Amino acid sequence: MQALVPFDARHPKSRLSDVLDDDERQGFARAMLADVLDALDQAGHSATVLSTAPVECDAPVVVDDRPLTTAVNDALDDRPLPVSIVMADLALVTPDALDSLFETAGDVVLAPGLGGGTNALAVRHHEFQVDYHGTSVHDHRENAKAVDADLGVVDSYRLGIDIDDPMDLIEVLLHNNRRARAWLVDAGFRAEAHDGRATVTRPDGKG
Numbered sequence: 471m472q473a474l475v476p477f478d479a480r481h482p483k484s485r486l487s488d489v490l491d492d493d494e495r496q497g498f499a500r501a502m503l504a505d506v507l508d509a510l511d512q513a514g515h516s517a518t519v520l521s522t523a524p525v526e527c528d529a530p531v532v533v534d535d536r537p538l539t540t541a542v543n544d545a546l547d548d549r550p551l552p553v554s555i556v557m558a559d560l561a562l563v564t565p566d567a568l569d570s571l572f573e574t575a576g577d578v579v580l581a582p583g584l585g586g587g588t589n590a591l592a593v594r595h596h597e598f599q600v601d602y603h604g605t606s607v608h609d610h611r612e613n614a615k616a617v618d619a620d621l622g623v624v625d626s627y628r629l630g631i632d633i634d635d636p637m638d639l640i641e642v643l644l645h646n647n648r649r650a651r652a653w654l655v656d657a658g659f660r661a662e663a664h665d666g667r668a669t670v671t672r673p674d675g676k677g
């Protein structure tokens with residue numbers, strides 16, 4: 471299945487600004503993007519990055535600086551279905567997790583994110599439209615119903631965790647073994663246990 475990977479190359483991961491400066495957010499976002507692209511490649515799927523600005527990565531890049539929803543809906547209209555939309559901040563994703571998305575039946579298959587987002591989609595219905603931000607998973611359920619699209623949902627922690635906030639970084643240190651984790655370790659981040667809970671520290675840096 472063809473995959474679109476939306477990526478904000480201009481101002482990525484602003485919710486991490488308390489622990490990463492501008493350059494660091496650019497570097498970390500690109501490390502997560504590379505891991506997502508690797509997983510898609512290993513799962514045997516061709517990926518195109520739908521980016522707000524040119525970006526160096528191991529996939530073709532389409533630059534579209536319009537808002538996410540507009541850019542994705544137009545990209546869907548321009549391509550034969552099925553198409554998946556896999557977010558570039560799914561640092562825990564693996565080929566097996568992606569297979570669970572692609573193999574789940576439905577005209578529209580959702581991989582919900584924590585907090586109401588839509589971390590990944592598989593679209594097999596030509597009238598379905600995306601509507602990101604806010605509680606997009608609810609909006610996508612409604613949009614599927616509005617066009618009589620059968621809905622599938624993937625129950626996957628590796629697809630369900632996107633890296634938005636500083637508290638999400640522990641998941642990368644614990645469950646990613648690729649570029650995103652290496653980037654955090656090189657930047658001085660460490661996972662530590664305190665009072666039975668895993669926490670992230672960065673002894674020598676911001677955060």
Ligand SMILES: Nc1nc2c(ncn2[C@@H]2O[C@H](COP(=O)(O)OP(=O)(O)OP(=O)(O)O)[C@@H](O)[C@H]2O)c(=O)[nH]1
Binds near residue numbers: 479521632
């Ligand atoms: N092409 C495109 N991708 C976007 C846009 N906004 C977000 N994305 C990507 O969509 C995915 C999920 O969005 P967010 O979690 O909001 O990512 P983000 O905008 O980098 O993070 P914040 O600045 O903290 O909101 C990420 O992989 C982003 O890179 C956009 O306007 N255009």
Ligand SMILES: C[C@H](OP(=O)(O)O)C(=O)O
Binds near residue numbers: 587588604632
């Ligand atoms: C793009 C957006 O990501 P979030 O802001 O929820 O991380 C969404 O999933 O609707």
